[in-house]
Amino acid sequence: xxxxxxxxxxxxxxxxxxxxxxxxxxxxxxxxxxxxxxxxxxxxxxxxxxxxxxxxxxxxxxxxxxxxxxxxxxxxxxxxxxxxxxxxxxxxxxxxxxxxxxxxxxxxxxxxxxxxxxxxxxxxxxxxxxxxxxxxxxxxxxxxxxxxxxxxxxxxxxxxxxxxxxxxxxxxxxxxxxxxxxxxxxxxxxxxxxxxxxxxxxxxxxxxxxxxxxxxxxxxxxxxxxxxxxxxxxxxxxxxxxxxxxxxxxxxxxxxxxxxxxxxxxxxxxxxxxxxxxxxxxxxxxxxxxxxxxxxxxxxxxxxxxxxxxxxxxxxxxxxxxxxxxxxxxxxxxxxxxxxxxxxxxxxxxxxxxxxxxxxxxxxxxxxxxxxxxxxxxxxxxxxxxxxxxxxxxxxxxxxxxxxxxxxxxxxxxxxxxxxxxxxxxxxxxxxxxxxxxxxxx
Amino acid sequence: xxxxxxxxxxxxxxxxxxxxxxxxxxxxxxxxxxxxxxxxxxxxxxxxxxxxxxxxxxxxxxxxxxxxxxxxxxxxxxxxxxxxxxxxxxxxxxxxxxxxxxxxxxxxxxxxxxxxxxxxxxxxxxxxxxxxxxxxxxxxxxxxxxxxxxxxxxxxxxxxxxxxxxxxxxxxxxxxxxxxxxxxxxxxxxxxxxxxxxxxxxxxxxxxxxxxxxxxxxxxxxxxxxxxxxxxxxxxxxxxxxxxxxxxxxxxxxxxxxxxxxxxxxxxxxxxxxxxxxxxxxxxxxxxxxxxxxxxxxxxxxxxxxxxxxxxxxxxxxxxxxxxxxxxxxxxxxxxxxxxxxxxxxxxxxxxxxxxxxxxxxxxxxxxxxxxxxxxxxxxxxxxxxxxxxxxxxxxxxxxxxxxxxxxxxxxxxxxxxxxxxxxxxxxxxxxxxxxxxxxxx
Numbered sequence: 001x002x003x004x005x006x007x008x009x010x011x012x013x014x015x016x017x018x019x020x021x022x023x024x025x026x027x028x029x030x031x032x033x034x035x036x037x038x039x040x041x042x043x044x045x046x047x048x049x050x051x052x053x054x055x056x057x058x059x060x061x062x063x064x065x066x067x068x069x070x071x072x073x074x075x076x077x078x079x080x081x082x083x084x085x086x087x088x089x090x091x092x093x094x095x096x097x098x099x100x101x102x103x104x105x106x107x108x109x110x111x112x113x114x115x116x117x118x119x120x121x122x123x124x125x126x127x128x129x130x131x132x133x134x135x136x137x138x139x140x141x142x143x144x145x146x147x148x149x150x151x152x153x154x155x156x157x158x159x160x161x162x163x164x165x166x167x168x169x170x171x172x173x174x175x176x177x178x179x180x181x182x183x184x185x186x187x188x189x190x191x192x193x194x195x196x197x198x199x200x201x202x203x204x205x206x207x208x209x210x211x212x213x214x215x216x217x218x219x220x221x222x223x224x225x226x227x228x229x230x231x232x233x234x235x236x237x238x239x240x241x242x243x244x245x246x247x248x249x250x251x252x253x254x255x256x257x258x259x260x261x262x263x264x265x266x267x268x269x270x271x272x273x274x275x276x277x278x279x280x281x282x283x284x285x286x287x288x289x290x291x292x293x294x295x296x297x298x299x300x301x302x303x304x305x306x307x308x309x310x311x312x313x314x315x316x317x318x319x320x321x322x323x324x325x326x327x328x329x330x331x332x333x334x335x336x337x338x339x340x341x342x343x344x345x346x347x348x349x350x351x352x353x354x355x356x357x358x359x360x361x362x363x364x365x366x367x368x369x370x371x372x373x374x375x376x377x378x379x380x381x382x383x384x385x386x387x388x389x390x391x392x393x394x395x396x397x398x399x400x401x402x403x404x405x406x407x408x409x410x411x412x413x414x415x416x417x418x419x420x421x422x423x424x425x426x427x428x429x430x431x432x433x434x435x436x437x438x439x440x441x442x
Numbered sequence: 443x444x445x446x447x448x449x450x451x452x453x454x455x456x457x458x459x460x461x462x463x464x465x466x467x468x469x470x471x472x473x474x475x476x477x478x479x480x481x482x483x484x485x486x487x488x489x490x491x492x493x494x495x496x497x498x499x500x501x502x503x504x505x506x507x508x509x510x511x512x513x514x515x516x517x518x519x520x521x522x523x524x525x526x527x528x529x530x531x532x533x534x535x536x537x538x539x540x541x542x543x544x545x546x547x548x549x550x551x552x553x554x555x556x557x558x559x560x561x562x563x564x565x566x567x568x569x570x571x572x573x574x575x576x577x578x579x580x581x582x583x584x585x586x587x588x589x590x591x592x593x594x595x596x597x598x599x600x601x602x603x604x605x606x607x608x609x610x611x612x613x614x615x616x617x618x619x620x621x622x623x624x625x626x627x628x629x630x631x632x633x634x635x636x637x638x639x640x641x642x643x644x645x646x647x648x649x650x651x652x653x654x655x656x657x658x659x660x661x662x663x664x665x666x667x668x669x670x671x672x673x674x675x676x677x678x679x680x681x682x683x684x685x686x687x688x689x690x691x692x693x694x695x696x697x698x699x700x701x702x703x704x705x706x707x708x709x710x711x712x713x714x715x716x717x718x719x720x721x722x723x724x725x726x727x728x729x730x731x732x733x734x735x736x737x738x739x740x741x742x743x744x745x746x747x748x749x750x751x752x753x754x755x756x757x758x759x760x761x762x763x764x765x766x767x768x769x770x771x772x773x774x775x776x777x778x779x780x781x782x783x784x785x786x787x788x789x790x791x792x793x794x795x796x797x798x799x800x801x802x803x804x805x806x807x808x809x810x811x812x813x814x815x816x817x818x819x820x821x822x823x824x825x826x827x828x829x830x831x832x833x834x835x836x837x838x839x840x841x842x843x844x845x846x847x848x849x850x851x852x853x854x855x856x857x858x859x860x861x862x863x864x865x866x867x868x869x870x871x872x873x874x875x876x877x878x879x880x881x882x883x884x
Contacts, residue, residue, distance in 0.1 A: 043824055051821075063821040148857030149825055151788040153761055163851070187761050264816030316758035316782065318846055319595055319629050328770055340758065344706050346593040353575035372814075374706030379493070379505040382449070382485055382592055401502050404760055421711030427536035 001311050009041025012052050015072050016040070024078025029064050030071040036064060041077065061213070067101055091139050096174030096231040098138040099163050103157065103188075104148035105181025107208035107219045118312065123178065130212060131220045138231040138260060140259065141173070150181025150188070155308035155408060158191035165196060165203055166304045174298075175202045175230025179223070182207035182269065185240060189256035190405040193429035200300040204230050204253070205240045209267045218267040225251030225281045235288050236296045238429070239278055243267040244334070252277040252289075257402045257431035273373060274397045274433045309411035312336035314404040316370060317347045326354035329363065334428040335415070336364040338408040339392070340400045345369055345376035346383045352390065359391040362417050366393040366424060367409060368400040375435070393421055396432045407432060445844060449485025457514050458482070466520025469496060471506050471550050472513040478506060480497060481520065481568060494739045499591065500666075525864070533581050538616030538673040540580040545599065546590035547623025548562070549650040549661045570719070572654060573662045580673040583615070589832040592623025592630070597750035597850060600633035607645055608740045610745045616740075617672025621665070624649035624703055627682060631698035632847040633750070635680040635871035640740035646672050647708075651709045659810050660685050665793065667693030667723045675728050680871070681720055685709040693721040699844045699873035708867065712724045715815060716839045716875045751853035754778035754847040759789045768796035771805065778806040778849040778859070782842045786819035787811055787826050796829065801833040804859050808835040808849060810842040810864060817877070835863055838874045 019029045023042055029036045029052065038054030041061065051063040052072065064070070100106040102122040124142040128135055135386060146157060165176045189205045206226035227239040239400055240258035247267050254272045260335040263269040276289045311334045315325065317374055321373050326348060329337055337358060345354075358365050360415035367387065369376055375397040376382030390396065395403050410423045450458060463469045463482055471478045471494065479494030483503065493505040494514065506512065544550040566584040570577055587606055589601060607618045622630055631647045646670035650661035667684040680698035687710050696714045705711040718731045749822060753776045757767065771779055779800060783789050787809045789797075800807050811818055811831065817839040820826030830836065837845050852865045 048828045050825075050831050052826045053827075062823065063827050099785075127854070139804050149788070149791075149823065150791075151761075151790050151825060155762060173714050183788055184761050258728045261785065261813050262815055264811050264818065266811045266816065269813065269816075309763055312762070313764065314758065314760040317593075318756040318843065319593075319626050320597060320752055320754070320846075320850070322755065322774070324774070325767065328767070332764070332766070343703065346591070346625055348593050349591075350594075369706050371703050371706045371711065373704055374708065374711075375610065376706065380503060381591065383593060386490045386504050387497075389492050398752070401760065404762075425523075 002348055008052075010049025011066055012049055015066055015070070016052065016330060019074050020073060021074040022078065022303045024159065025074050026076030026078070027074050028072075028073050029054065031067065031069065032151075033417040036062060037075070037423035038062070045273065046321040076147065090135065092135065095137065095139045095184065097164075098140055098175050098177060098230045099168035099173040100140055100177045100179065100227070101161065101168065102142070102144045102179045103150070103153070103161060103181070105150050105179060105185075106149065106181045106209055107212045108144075111322060111419060117245060123416075126306065128406065131223055133220075134227055135197050135222065137228050138174070140227070141168070146183070150355055153181075153184055155191070155310050158188060158195065159306040160309060161188065162192055162195040162304060162306045165192065169199075169201060169302050175233070176331050177223070177226045178205045179220065179229050180205050180207050182209060186259050186261055186270070186399075187401050187405055188257060189238060189240045190402040190431070191409065193431070194406060194409040195304065195306045196238060197254065197303040197428075198350060199236045199238070199294065199298055199299050201236050201301060202230055202233050203238045203297055205238070205256070209288050215244050216267075218248070221248045222251060228281060228284065229279070229286060230252060232281060234296055235278060235293045236300070237278065237294050239383060240270060244280060250282040252282075253279040255430050257429050258399065258433070260401070273399055274375070275430075289319060291332065303411075305413060307412035308408040310408065312338070312404060312408045312411060314338045314340065314400055315341060316340040316400075317351070319348070320352065321348070323351045325355040326351065327356055330358050330361050334363055336420075337402060338367070338368060338403045339367050339409055340370045341367050344380055345378040345387065345394055346381065346385055347387070349386075355387065355392060356390050363391065364399060364407065364411070364417060364420050364424070365390060365391065366395050366403055368383040368395050368398055368403045370400070372399070375433075393424060395424070398431050400424040402431050444725070444878070447459070450494075452491025452501060453508055457508055457512070458494065461514040461516050463514060464520065467516050468518030468520070470515045470517050471496065472515075473506060473509065473511065478504060487570070491668055494638055500624050503571055516671070523832070525824045529827040532577065534577060534582060537579065537581045539613040540617050540619060540669050540672040541607075541610035541754070542582055542584040542619045542669070542721060543610065543622065544584070544586045544621045545588045545592070545595070545601065545603060547592050547627075547649055548653050549620060550586075550589065551663065555863060562832070567774045573665055575662075575666050579666065581740060582669070583610070590623070590705055592626040595626055595630060595749050597625075597633070597752050600630060600637065600750060602747040603630065603767050604634055604637035604746060604748045607664060608744055609636065611641075611643060615643065617646065617667070617675070619668045619672050620645065620647045622647050622649050624651060624684075625681045628701050628703055628712070628841075628842050629683045629847055630874070631680060631701060631820075634846040634861065635698035635873070636851040637746065637748045638680060639745040639747060639870075641736065641744060642679070642740050643678050643738055644672055644675050644725060645680045647698070651707060653836065660690070663690045670723060670726065671721070671728060675721060676699065676730065676738055677720060677735045679720065679736050684712040686719075686722060692722050692724040695721040695723075697821050697872050699871050700841065700875070702841055702843070715841055717872075722824060726740060726789070747855060749854035750795060750850040752850065753847060754853060755790075756780045756842055757840075758782040759784060759793070761790070762789070763793065765793045766802055766833075767795040768793065770801050777853050778803055778808070778862075780808050780810060780842060780845045780849055782812045783809050784812060785831065787821055787836055788823065789825075791825065791828075794832065797829065806835065806843055806849065806859060806862050806866070807833065808837050808855070810837050810840055810845045812842070814841070817875075835866060837866070840873050844873050
């Protein structure tokens, strides 16, 4: 790695040096009779040695694999790095105070391509300069907690985030917004749902699928929607704010435990599963979509339970799954396994001995379904009844990722297996939808 | 286990003996001040010792856990077992010949509750007696290959099924129908898609979400639709036939590699992912929904490639995944790992060393997305580019389960790693949808 070439090393660094091109310069890459022009942008510290990344005129980034027949030529000089902060817009102290606690992800990043600096946009001043509408909605107190790709989040980050949210609420914030990478935002929204109990005000997680420098970006609309809800929404729950459809017209707020990323690139990627979103914002107006929500009440006293146990695994069953994997978890001292079974909650009968062994060793084994939609029905077929008889805990219609996070959280509260089972099957943060047919099962 | 009580043992058998109740008898179970009445039905050999299962008037089965305060009383006597086959309806030899090869599952089972026998309904004569309409559609040649809960299917069953389908096609069947449990029907439909190449006639997998004895059963409509398509459809591909919506009005045919079970109990549980279903049947009329399909042509010569390698795992990444699991697979001699990453194809950077080690050990590591919908974009973020640089193979928009089956199949054809990569990324059975944006990535 080198000054002037943040993130570049090895072969990629070599060809850039040879071309005399630095971050921010306009370069032309020729490869296999194709030509790509764009501004050379920096890479993260984990960057490989093969790719050179440019931002093209369209706003898209493209990584080009450097091979023997790749030519790079510098065709324009970039501006020298400057970091003068933009002028701070006037805050309106009469507006509700909203804390923004950034953890990273596309929504929190703003690459300054002209200067080459990768910067988090989430200092209050940067925010206002990127999304000036915010100053009409709330008084912003912005903080960068982490700058992480969300696939690198761990339970420690969940705890840290929950504690920071709690601090801001205790200091009187009207609501808290948590920008986060979308890849694992639903894991974190579930984690905050269990750790932040008895909330007086809303906690709004928010992400974006396209970065702010792209024409189709959803970053600003999602952020404005999130801040508006944090400041004004009538509910006090942990939710996840994203586009409702591919249009910018409405943002929906999904309950933190019932939401899932369902598309790799669409802006309406997040879907509430087995339930309706909690609320919608359209034309600056917030509409509640369900009746049984927790109302905002600033006198309510927040209860913070930030502890997790990391010795929990989510194992997706598949045809041919080696049951030794389950035994491996027992040997490694795991305390919980969430199975993602088929259909109504099944796994192959050749997994039965390993599951019995896990239960005997006080490993809590819980079942969810890889169908994603619908509810378990472990009394319908023998396979399900046999698993219940072994002590497998059916988690109704809980999402597999929510179940993982919940079991980590429950084991962070108690190690008593009976107590764990009781907490795991109790409905703590709307993670289990009410049954429609109480007695009979499908 | 005991004569007269198939599947019952231990405590459950004891209370039934005490009540003098046998399979087929009407019994009343009283527990916790609730009363359940229904016909005692048999259980499979894997049944636990705790549950007694009755079929209630509504047609639903319910399993009741026998506790100390559970009373069972016999209130009616069942008919004695009789196994007289129903009269065979007249076959119409002028109709196309369709082979039905049953593997098990809800659609293939018909519990004769009055007699206590659990019987596969799929002898030709039983079929006609259950679904007499079939004799108007085709001449049926029915065979029971397996009677398995589909979660117990293995690659050996896939090979066996493919060989049997091939035999019937070579004998001149106009089409083949394969009834199968829905839980893993999409795995098997992918397996048949790769093993049965250059098909002259359609191969239609079919399942049902509700058994034939329930008022809401989808078994008959799905089966009639499947047989009609096998006999008359213009396409010659492996497809999966199920309800299009919750109404009985239409059946759709999903391509075998692009379909997924997306709801635990709904009859329209199967969805085509990132593509349209291939065809629809409505009012006995088959409509093609895509243009680029393989047309029926009885002169085409089927190519059978039935081999699979079982040393392949599907590992769903989750926050906190222990990278030692990947190393465990290397040590156990696995030859392939399909990762189900987040978003555009990511895993935590703490998994990188284990992935590098796998690739170095000639384990083929391929990437899919747990989003399910959408396409990978591993050139967009550094995480993706780093994984590509390590040698991880991006599988475009392939479903994780299809990717698992394909890698098992590819490794059944060749062990040469470069050849494996070539086959894995080639589009063999429509498992990869065409790109819409050729150059730029999201």
